[in-house]
Amino acid sequence: MARRVPLFLKRRSYRQRRLRDAARLLPLVGMFLLLVPLIGAGGAGNTAGHGLYLFLVWLGLVAAAAALSAGLGSDPGDDGEADSPAPPDRPR
Template sequence: MKPPRQPLFVAPDTYRLRRLMDAARMLPALGVGLMVLPMLWAPDPGGTRATSTDGIYLFAIWGGLIAAAALLAPRLVRPPPEPRDLRDEG
């Protein structure tokens, strides 16, 4: 019989940095998904589409992606924290 496994522990600083890196990696996929969304909208009953609302939507998404990247970038510049020896913290 195998002994029970110890749960893996990751330091909070390292965990937050990894989640932030994951968010930065997902930002382009989120952008593509949001940019494709207007193609799924149903056209007006007359069969024509108002490109003005689609254009405003696309520029708003573009600006939102720039703002999100600007918020994430400064936090990703810092070097990863040094690993601590948790046995000494008792």
């Protein structure tokens, strides 16, 4: 029983999908950024700098997650609507 999934989405649903993509991408980005201090093996004399960097990345992740969650938490899951042909824009 294959669900019929429309090929093209309305603008709203499209944005919703991309928002989910972003939500899936975020931990990967975070993982990468958190591994950056390991590069260069200069950790010995730089705890304060590393700490500052890590907490900034952390803060960034929190902010990004907060921005994304606003759009994701209330999703009613109506992503199945096909793009109906919109009336053409009138030249003004």
